[in-house]
Amino acid sequence: MTESEAVHVAYSRLWDVYFFVIAAANVAAVLASGATAGRELIAVAAITTMIVVHAVIGWRAVRGPDGPLSITVLAGQVALFLVAASAVPVASWLLFAMIPLTFQLASVRLAICTVVLVTMVPTIVDLISGEGDPKRDLVISVISAASGIWLGLWIIRVIQQSTERANLIAELEATRAQVARLFHEAGVTAERTRLAGEIHDTLAQGFTSIITLIQASDPELRDERLALAVRTAKENLAESRAIVAALSPSALASGLLDSVRRQASRFTEETGVPAGFRVTGDPRDLPTPVEVVLLRATQEALTNVRRHAHANEVAVLLAYSAVSVRLVVRDDGCGFDPAGTDGFGLPGMCQRAEQVGGTLTIRSDPDTGTTVELEVPS
Numbered sequence: 224m225t226e227s228e229a230v231h232v233a234y235s236r237l238w239d240v241y242f243f244v245i246a247a248a249n250v251a252a253v254l255a256s257g258a259t260a261g262r263e264l265i266a267v268a269a270i271t272t273m274i275v276v277h278a279v280i281g282w283r284a285v286r287g288p289d290g291p292l293s294i295t296v297l298a299g300q301v302a303l304f305l306v307a308a309s310a311v312p313v314a315s316w317l318l319f320a321m322i323p324l325t326f327q328l329a330s331v332r333l334a335i336c337t338v339v340l341v342t343m344v345p346t347i348v349d350l351i352s353g354e355g356d357p358k359r360d361l362v363i364s365v366i367s368a369a370s371g372i373w374l375g376l377w378i379i380r381v382i383q384q385s386t387e388r389a390n391l392i393a394e395l396e397a398t399r400a401q402v403a404r405l406f407h408e409a410g411v412t413a414e415r416t417r418l419a420g421e422i423h424d425t426l427a428q429g430f431t432s433i434i435t436l437i438q439a440s441d442p443e444l445r446d447e448r449l450a451l452a453v454r455t456a457k458e459n460l461a462e463s464r465a466i467v468a469a470l471s472p473s474a475l476a477s478g479l480l481d482s483v484r485r486q487a488s489r490f491t492e493e494t495g496v497p498a499g500f501r502v503t504g505d506p507r508d509l510p511t512p513v514e515v516v517l518l519r520a521t522q523e524a525l526t527n528v529r530r531h532a533h534a535n536e537v538a539v540l541l542a543y544s545a546v547s548v549r550l551v552v553r554d555d556g557c558g559f560d561p562a563g564t565d566g567f568g569l570p571g572m573c574q575r576a577e578q579v580g581g582t583l584t585i586r587s588d589p590d591t592g593t594t595v596e597l598e599v600p601s
Contacts, residue, residue, distance in 0.1 A: 238323055239282055245320035246274045253311045262310040269307035270314065273300055277324075285327045297328040301341060308344045315345045318367060326375035335372055342368040422463055430460035458529075461493045465526050479514045480506055480541065483521050483550075487539045490525045497536050498525070504543030513599050516575045517541075517550050520583075523572050524552035524595040532556025532593060548601045555592040561585045572597070 253266045276299060284296040304321055307314035321341050326334045342364045433456045437449050444450040480502060487498040509517075521539065528534055534556035542549040561569065569585070572595075576583040581599035 238285070238327060239277070242277055242320045242324060243274060245317065246270055246277075249307075249314055249317045249320075252313050252316060253307070256311050256313045258311045258313075266307040266311040266314045269303045269310070270317065273303045273307075273317075276300060276303070281324075281328075285324075293328045294333075297325060297337065300324065300328075301337060304341060305344055312345060318342060318371065322371035322375060323378060326378060331376070331379065334375055338371045338375065339368050342371060422466055427460060427463040430456045430463065434460070457493075461529065462526070465522055479509065479517060482518050483539060483541060486518070486521050486525055487537070490529065490537065494529055496528075496534055498539060499537070500539045500541075502541045502543070506541075506543055507601075509548060509601050510579075513548070513579050513581075513601060516579050516581065516599060517548065517597065519575055520550055520572050520595070520597045521552065523569075527569075527595075528552070528554045528556060528593075531559060534592060543601075546600060547598050550595075550597045552595045553592065558587040558589040558591070558593055561587055 250267055250270050253263055253270070256263070258266075276296065280292070281296050281300070284293045300321065304314075304317055307317065318341060322338055325337045325341070328334075329337060344364075346361045346364050434453055437453050437456070438444070441449050444453060484500050487500040490496065490498045525537070525539075528537055532554045534554035537552070537554045540549075540551040540553075542551070573583050576597055576599065579599050581597055584596040584598075585593070586596075587593040
């Protein structure tokens, strides 16, 4: 149930109680009016029927949208009111319940016309019966119609204000939640930036220094142990750079396509293994969280190829469709068992995919290599 519907139901319940109290009071007034037994019986029967109609279906019509049921209920209640007021004039005090009920069951224009009609009933009864004071009752009817219309419009305005207030509160709560999320994301970004700086200033520079010192002592790397140390240091330097790139908030500064293309080019430069990059479909801007997930998946997949696959060739594909974007990283390496892997790489990719409603599929075979496929809605 929406906030608007909740407010409407709350007010309707109060008017239900109000209607029953006014109707019951009118029954008592009719019985004490001193009219003939037959007229009292007709008026009491009409008012009692109004109470039953409202208790059975009237309250449903009030809570539902304007339609045939509302108009039918309103027409029936007006007819019963006319019968009661015609039989015993004191029953016209039921106007105090009829006017609010009219504005709940009908559109504003129809409600105003109906209020004018029902407030004229005492004057019409005087003219038909020849009893009473038609001029006095006409003045009372005009005052009743004016005050009734004002009351109905005021009630509508109060409900509208309450609905607007409820909607405003809901918007404020949503905004507060969004601000909290943005603060959280800003904190995460700041921490990732700090970690990237720490890794760059320590590990990356340390590996660079190791490579420089070893090559200075043996430029030709004749000693196999020194050559192995240089290769290991270069691999770890590449790993640290990949980690820095993954943590850096500026990784997507030039857009997703360029960022993924640069990852493939960097992979080729660092490993010597050709990494082709291809795009299909119509590229378009994606929400930042989606682009981050796609870029991180690219980085993680290429890192796994560098570390484990021993591949001769790698292909990276970004495929845009009308409802999704698909990233495919395929290599012709030695393959592995996805179910038997340890570490944080693949589980991290799965978690990121779930955060944006995506699906991650990994197929690997020693003969054909490994295919990592990530599809996210867009």
